[in-house]
Amino acid sequence: MNIFSFFGRKQTAPAARERLQVLLAHERSSVGTDLVSLLREEILEVIAKHVQLDADKVQVKMDRNEHVSILEIDVEIPLKAAAEAA
């Protein structure tokens, strides 16, 4: 079996290990995607009660690093609607 390695047959386990590490790091960080879409729906619902707005003008983003999670909500309200509400 060592003869194979002499002729340079590549080991495959290191590749498996690396692929898994990259994939799982990505998947673990995106576990919250369900939560984000849920939040987006509800935020949209609440704001739509008072202001008329475009559904795709509400952006919800979740960023995670080792220490903190940042929830970023970006709501764009059209000028006219904002004036009416005020």
Place this chain on the structure above:
Amino acid sequence: MGKVIVVTSGKGGVGKTTSTAALGGALAQRNEKVVVVDFDVGLRNLDLVMGAERRVVYDLINVIQGDAKLSQALIRDKRLDTLFLLPASQTRDKDNLTPEGVERVMADLKRHFDWIICDSPAGIERGATLAMRHADVAVVVTNPEVSSVRDSDRIIGLLDAKTAKAERGERMEKHLLLTRYDANRAERGDMLKVDDVLEILSIPLLGIVPESMDVLRASNIGAPVTLADSRSAPAMAYFDAARRLAGEDVPITIPGEKRGIFGKIFGRRAA
């Protein structure tokens, strides 16, 4: 009160049913009262692996629906007095497996047995989440193979989110059981090593079960591998795992190449 263990994996075909039967057999041989419960409604197999397929009269769904008493559905193992099986239903609708029913049966089993070992169906659907729901300890069965490791990672996530223990804010005890491990291939660099899998999944190791013909031979005759051939390498691995589950401190030995010159010459055939 008995301890509830769920044997789970995410991916199918990695050895959940084999491991459930083997651990059940190993724990029962310690003279503790053990029941193995098949949660794989629709595709039951634990009865077959345990060699009790022709003795099934009532099953888990019958008990949940109140058509049978728990004592009527429990099948006592022919070889071990302390080992019991609660089979899954094959024909009925999976929706009959209700959360309330499962909770009631588990509470009942906990009163009568020292160990309740639940064989989970593969996947992340309702059956799998119901099987893990009331567990005290999870045994995550994983092959040293990319798809199996990835699915185990998903399951570990579910164990931390969707179990009764997690909802109470407690930490779920999780253990890794690495099955179908081939030390030679790992040595050659063509199989993930134990340390690789442990590093990726980062849960404590319960045992390493070597790839072996003995597992298939045991299931062919319908006996847990720990009872069929208790001297075989996989059986020894399961005995050690069972002792660790019972709280004993057993050092982990990674099955390695221990062959001499003859083994090296003739070894490849076995591997």
